[in-house]
Amino acid sequence: MAKGDPEKPKGKMSAYAFFVQMCRKEHKKTPEVPVNFAEFSKKCSERWKTMSGKEKSTFDEMAKADKVHYNQEMKDYGSAKGGKKKDPNAPKRPPSGFFLFCSEFCSKIKSTNPGISIGDVAKKLGEMWNNLSDSKKQLYINKAAKLKKYEKDVADY
CATH class of the missing domain: 1.10.30 (DNA Binding (I), subunit A)
Known part of the structure; x- marks a missing residue:
């Protein structure tokens, strides 16, 4: 069973997440090699650590763009949801x-x-x-x- 609102936008991705996504696409190009997640994750991490700042900058830009996009989606989601605001003048419920x-x-x-x-x-x-x-x-x-x-x-x- 899914939790939360299925209409809610997915979270923003980090630069590292975009890098891992790229690694996964590269790995899928060789389908005969089975994926061991632990090994794959370790190799991605090692590769990320050895990358220069210039190489990482493309992923940083992707993350920044995704953050802007996510924030806009959340803004639209919040207004579409119609977030109920409690009226301070509304009558109070009596105590039990x-x-x-x-x-x-x-x-x-x-x-x-x-x-x-x-x-x-x-x-x-x-x-x-x-x-x-x-x-x-x-x-x-x-x-x-x-x-x-x-x-x-x-x-x-």
């Missing part, structure tokens, strides 16, 4: 019953356990919520339900 519970007990946990990490506070709050009776949970859930004018606010917005 669990989050109302957390906001009430977070400071109590921090005061009884000074120096406790945020992760440990979250674990304790989760344990406390799970151990809470259904009737006490329902109090927080009802408080959250009263705050649920969000759907109406979004419709009005």
Whole structure:
């Protein structure tokens, strides 16, 4: 299964990647020789290291051109995608019953356990919520339900 967006442009290539691509094309001209990737890679690396700056400059130019092309594609991709920007004036989603519970007990946990990490506070709050009776949970859930004018606010917005 492919990850990410199939429409997204492929990444930009480095000068070395263009060099390896050229080596591969040269190697394909002799089809009777089987390709051992480890050996092929090692030979390309050694050849790259011994090349002069002038010889590498053509690959550097190819990489620069590819970078410009890639940046333009990404710019077009971003605008075509229509990147949603969050409206700061949009109504905020109300907290759930669990989050109302957390906001009430977070400071109590921090005061009884000074120096406790945020992760440990979250674990304790989760344990406390799970151990809470259904009737006490329902109090927080009802408080959250009263705050649920969000759907109406979004419709009005």
